[in-house]
Amino acid sequence: MREKYSFHLAIITGALIVFLAVIFAWIQSPDLFEITARPADPIPHPLQGYEECEACHGVKEEIPYTIRHLGWSIKSCTRCHAPSDIHDEAADAGAGMLSMDVSAVHDQKMMKRTHQ
Amino acid sequence: MRHVVYGILWIGIYLLITTAPIFVLLIGPGHPGRGFWRELSVALGFAGLAMIGIQFFLTGRFRAMTLPYGIDVVYHFHRAISLIAFAFILLHPLILILSYPDTVMLLNPVTAPWSMSAGLYSLLAFLAVIGTSVYRLALKLNYEVWRVIHTVAAVAAVALACVHLLGVNYYVEGAAKRGLWMAMAVGWILPLGYVRLVKPLMMLRRPYVVDSVTRERGDSWSVTLRPEGHEGMQFAPGQFAWIRIGKSPFAAREHPISFSSSAMRKDQVIFTIKELGDFTSTIGQVVPGSRAYLDGPHGSFTVDRHAAAGFVFLAGGVGITPMMSMVRTLSDRKDRRPLWLFYGTSTLDEATFQEELGELEKGMKLRVIYVISRPPDGWEGERGYISAEIMARYLPENRSGFEYFICGSQVMQQSTKVALEKLGIPLDQVESESFNFV
Numbered sequence: 001m002r003e004k005y006s007f008h009l010a011i012i013t014g015a016l017i018v019f020l021a022v023i024f025a026w027i028q029s030p031d032l033f034e035i036t037a038r039p040a041d042p043i044p045h046p047l048q049g050y051e052e053c054e055a056c057h058g059v060k061e062e063i064p065y066t067i068r069h070l071g072w073s074i075k076s077c078t079r080c081h082a083p084s085d086i087h088d089e090a091a092d093a094g095a096g097m098l099s100m101d102v103s104a105v106h107d108q109k110m111m112k113r114t115h116q
Numbered sequence: 117m118r119h120v121v122y123g124i125l126w127i128g129i130y131l132l133i134t135t136a137p138i139f140v141l142l143i144g145p146g147h148p149g150r151g152f153w154r155e156l157s158v159a160l161g162f163a164g165l166a167m168i169g170i171q172f173f174l175t176g177r178f179r180a181m182t183l184p185y186g187i188d189v190v191y192h193f194h195r196a197i198s199l200i201a202f203a204f205i206l207l208h209p210l211i212l213i214l215s216y217p218d219t220v221m222l223l224n225p226v227t228a229p230w231s232m233s234a235g236l237y238s239l240l241a242f243l244a245v246i247g248t249s250v251y252r253l254a255l256k257l258n259y260e261v262w263r264v265i266h267t268v269a270a271v272a273a274v275a276l277a278c279v280h281l282l283g284v285n286y287y288v289e290g291a292a293k294r295g296l297w298m299a300m301a302v303g304w305i306l307p308l309g310y311v312r313l314v315k316p317l318m319m320l321r322r323p324y325v326v327d328s329v330t331r332e333r334g335d336s337w338s339v340t341l342r343p344e345g346h347e348g349m350q351f352a353p354g355q356f357a358w359i360r361i362g363k364s365p366f367a368a369r370e371h372p373i374s375f376s377s378s379a380m381r382k383d384q385v386i387f388t389i390k391e392l393g394d395f396t397s398t399i400g401q402v403v404p405g406s407r408a409y410l411d412g413p414h415g416s417f418t419v420d421r422h423a424a425a426g427f428v429f430l431a432g433g434v435g436i437t438p439m440m441s442m443v444r445t446l447s448d449r450k451d452r453r454p455l456w457l458f459y460g461t462s463t464l465d466e467a468t469f470q471e472e473l474g475e476l477e478k479g480m481k482l483r484v485i486y487v488i489s490r491p492p493d494g495w496e497g498e499r500g501y502i503s504a505e506i507m508a509r510y511l512p513e514n515r516s517g518f519e520y521f522i523c524g525s526q527v528m529q530q531s532t533k534v535a536l537e538k539l540g541i542p543l544d545q546v547e548s549e550s551f552n553f554v
Contacts, residue, residue, distance in 0.1 A: 004543065006189050009127065010196035013134060017167070017204065020138045021159035027142070029149035076218055 040080035053077045123184035133170055137162040140296070141287045153215035157208050158287065164204030165277045168242070169304035171198060171270070176307030177315070177358075177411065186416020188356075188549060195249070202246045205239060205277075231283020238276035244269040259395060260369055267308065274304060316365035319409040322346045326361065326406040327384065329399070334466035336390040336434060337399045338376065341408050348382035349413060351375055352420040353445035354438040354521070354549075357412025359387060361402055365409040371395050374437040374523075374549075375413070378444035379420075385410070388468065390434035417521065417549040419446065424519035424545070426454040428511065430502055430532050432524025433461060438549065439523060440469050447480050454518075455482045456510060460502045460528065462489045485510055501531065504538035516541055522548040 050056075056063050057077075138159050141147075149155055173181070174194040182190045212219045222232040245266060248255065252262050278301045281288055288294055324341040332338050339361075343349070349357070356374040360367055377386035389399045419427055419442050427446075429439040436459060443455065461467045464486060473484045487498040487506060498506050511518075520541060522532050529548050536546055 006185070006193035007196050010193055010200055013131060013167075013197060014200035014203075016131065017135060017138070017163045018160075020135055021156055021163060024138050024141060024159045025152045025155035028147070028155040029152040 040082075043078075043081050043083045047078075047083055119184040122180075126181055126184065130170065134163065134167050137166045140293070143293075147287060151215070153211050157211035157215075160204040160211070161208035162281070162287070164201045164208065165274070165281070166300070167197060167201035167204070168270075168277075169274055169300060171201070172304045172307040176310055177414065178307070178310075182414065187414040189416060198246065198249070202242055205242055209235070209239065229283070231280055231285075234276045234283060235280035238273050238280055241269045241273035241276060245273060259371065271305060271308070274301060312366070315411055316409070319360075319365040319411060322349075322410075323365075324385075324408040324410060326402055326404050326408055328404055329402050331400065332388060332468045333470060334390060334434070334461065334468040336388050336468050338386050338388045339399065339402060340377075340384055340386050341410070342384050343382075349385060349410060350382060351379050351385070351413035352418040353379040353442040354418035354420075355379075355413040355415040355441075356438070357385075357387075357410040357414065360409045360411075361406055363407055369395065370411070372414070374415075374441065376437045376440045376444075378448045379441065380445055380448040388434075388437045388440070390468075392434075415549070417523070417547055418442065419519070419521075422519040422547075424453075424517065425514075426456075426518040428507075428515070428518050428520045429455065429457040430520065430522045430524070431457065431459050432502070432528035432532075433466075434468070435523030435525075435528070435549075436468050437523075439521065440473075442521070443473070443476060443482060447476055447482075450480075452481060455480070457482065457484045458487060458502045458507065458510075459484060460487045460489070460524065464488055464492065464495070483510060502528070502535065503531075504535040507535060507539060511539070515539065516545070518545070520546045522546065 054061070057065050141159065141162060171194055174190055174197075177187060185193075209219075209223070213223075222228045223236055225233040225236060228236070248257060248262055248265050248269070257265070278297060281297065282294060288297055323344045325344050327340040327342045328338075330338045330340070351357070354374070356372050358370045359373050360370040362369070373387045373389055375385055376388040377384065389396050391397050391399065417438055427442070429442065431439045439457060443457065446453070446455065457473070459467060459473075464470070467486055473482075476482055477484055485498055485506070487500065487502050488495060489499070489501060491497070491499050500506075507515075520536060522529050524532070533543070533546060533548070537543065
């Protein structure tokens, strides 16, 4: 019978840990469907002419990024890193610095930036 | 009462240690959240690793920790909680991949960073630990091979998981946090050293000598050990010990075997072992005079923990062994409480201890009921398997006041528990034990 109690204790322990994990995740990211609570650093340069991110960025490249970026495809950079406002403004001013439509790859974030 | 207090204390400590990593994650400089699902995945990964790490303590055979429950119950908990911990560890990458499909690329060890590959290999090592434990018999792994795989894979899994979390370096930045995790990882492995080095060293000072090896009915052998240079072991009837036969207590070959002798005799201990394959198939070849070492006693499957008005023993095959220890002990103690022994076996010839049980029936309030699944012609006793109907024929109406002990195969245990429920026996008066630890 004590075996049954030990099984119950295992279930209770598991349930308690799931509960605490959910609380932890909730504290860290209150918005359940938010991809990132803090947007990734914006891209500090125009994209036109710099479409191949990995030409400069890499763990051991000229402008290194952290190891946890490894394994992501080249097309995924702009899913988190959006062009910075300064280039948007320059583009709006007709400076021609930004002509690539990044909203297609990061729709939600670009909308958020517009609201800000 | 002391057992209850210590029992609750250990459960409290266990819950504190397993949940601590989640609280530790929140200590120190604030980390920006990276989405609910990713954080949930990370929390489950950390907690799963801590749970697996503590498994080394659960199987470390620490007497103070196992005494309130019995080591068999602690091992049962170890099995159940391992499955839950493995589920958490499996959910860690699964949630990530389902919520962020691009992360599936991190499973490619060719392109993924080494920290991610370490995580993947750790997961595979955990899979090996769980798979070989759950399917040991189906995989036809003998106990020794399984034990080596279990130990090596478990250590590798924990080490690789630590490499993974330190490599990813999120929530573990800073010397204090990294040091804490490293210390925890080392601490988890320490019980292995205790079981493999400290305990054998202690056993070295308490050797035993094989006195005799006697053939019993049912392809079984009784091995009698005599303490050499010490007073022997005080055990409770029904308990077991890990036994190593050979010159060194450091040998990897050790097996948990129930005592079959009376607990009233410290000058000798007897283990009755059925030939079931691997180690047990060679037990008849053990030469008297050989050295042996015992780690024990362990277990809570004993009449000594219950002040019942009577005891009912339900044995299947070699499950008779701990029952025999309890019956012999109660006989030596001149215990006057009524005892029933339902002994399920395929043929009467295979019923171990048949002659001695017949003698014991004459000197104490013991009734032995053989339940034979392949009875000979003219057999007038019980046929088939132990059932509610058979038990009802022998047990008195006040049977709910007795304590029930079941030892046999998993199938036998399950069917007997169902039968006892049919008889209205409360399950908290039923103790059970398998003869396969894994």
